[in-house]
Amino acid sequence: MKESLLFNAVVNNLEDAHELIDTAISTSLKESKPVYVSISCNLAGIPHPTFSRELVPFSLSPRLSNQMGLEAALEAAAEFLDKAVKPVLVGGPKLRVANATDAFVELADACGYPLAVMPSAKGLVPEHHQHFIGTYWGAVSTPFCAEIVESADAYLFAGPIFNDFTTVGYSLLLKKEKAIIVQPNRVVIGNGPAFGCILMKDFLRALGKRLKCNTTAYENYHRIFVPEGPPLKSAPKEPLRVNVLFQHIQNLLSSATAVIAETGDSWFNCQKLKLPQGCGYEFQMQYGSIGWSVGATLGYALAVPEKYGQRAIIFLINNGGYTSEAAIHGGPYNVIKNWNYTGLVDALHNGEGKCWTTKASCLTWCIRSSASIDSIPMLTNTDNTILLYIHCFQVGCEEELIEAIGTATGDKNDNLCFIEVVVHKDDTSKELLEFGSRVSAANTGPPNPQ
Structure with missing residues (x-):
């Protein structure tokens, strides 16, 4: 599933060029996503007063979470996760866009849940973390990772993307009612409720201060984990594997x-x-x-x-x-x-x-x-x-x-x-x-x- 174009600035005349270009740049900076700017070839070399005068300082207003919505989401999420027996955390690729990787690790440090990543989020979370269990990718997950995630009675996904590739042909054994889905500006808990205007990093960082520590699922992983061995040794001049x-x-x-x-x-x-x-x-x-x-x-x-x-x-x-x-x-x-x-x-x-x-x-x-x-x-x-x-x-x-x-x-x-x-x-x-x-x-x- 391809995401729709975020913003496309088509500059066909000089009168609105400045506004279109500034809008494109500010949109890209706010959303941490690419935008497109196309300029008619007959305009590129024409001087215009708005581009030749003294530069106007460019600034962006900081994005803030709705505090009442944030508090309500934290209360609902903490209740949801604290009543679970073996909850887990799974990081997704939108952690990067949301600038929330540090907040996600802080949450993992505080709650004690096992920590997995979706395949396109590998590298966003330190693999030396004491509770890291690998890549969750359904049937092709890191050994023993899918078993822990899919047997959990609650899972928090931070910044996931679910498509035919990431779900291995939509074969993940997950249930919506067990999941908290945290997107860059939105939190959905189970089958509801949903909370908007909440920054992911604010939510994750604050949630770590609300949850009870629960290491049950990680202890289960530690019990079943068997280290991988090295591949078979090559014979001299054997074709490379x-x-x-x-x-x-x-x-x-x-x-x-x-x-x-x-x-x-x-x-x-x-x-x-x-x-x-x-x-x-x-x-x-x-x-x-x-x-x-x-x-x-x-x-x-x-x-x-x-x-x-x-x-x-x-x-x-x-x-x-x-x-x-x-x-x-x-x-x-x-x-x-x-x-x-x-x-x-x-x-x-x-x-x-x-x-x-x-x-x-x-x-x-x-x-x-x-x-x-x-x-x-x-x-x-x-x-x-x-x-x-x-x-x-x-x-x-x-x-x-x-x-x-x-x-x-x-x-x-x-x-x-x-x-x-x-x-x-x-x-x-x-x-x-x-x-x-x-x-x-x-x-x-x-x-x-x-």
């Missing part, structure tokens, strides 16, 4: 790194990564856009140049086709021409670029990605320009992967590194197989009548 790749990616993570997870099977494999304190994480599933991560990696790097270094690593998992799509709906269209991805360097270079190539690795100034490949960029940053030097490697076994990662992370390497990982076409996570069958069942059938 995805679970082995991710063991090495896990070892790369630190407080100075961030993960950008691509659409597809990387959704599930990246959810299993244990994020160190301070490690960033970006994950987009509202649109399910294949290829999103490549542009997002550049955007993320340019947004925080002072935090990270001058290098990024992109792992492109080449399984020879649309394996993630095939898990949902099989067909010959999921088998595509398998390009020589690292060979694109020679075509771009053509004897004139600032790069060199060998059979094992190559260097060039730009990168292109195919939508047919599940890729996982692991970001530590790129340069502040679009012209990037890139080391390229193609690996097919663990020994080659270790060598490529060693080069990518070497002290003398300040370049973007592109590692193509060749794996078997059927090498997928068990979560993708479960997800694919459930989403396929939910989306198969005649169209809904209009």
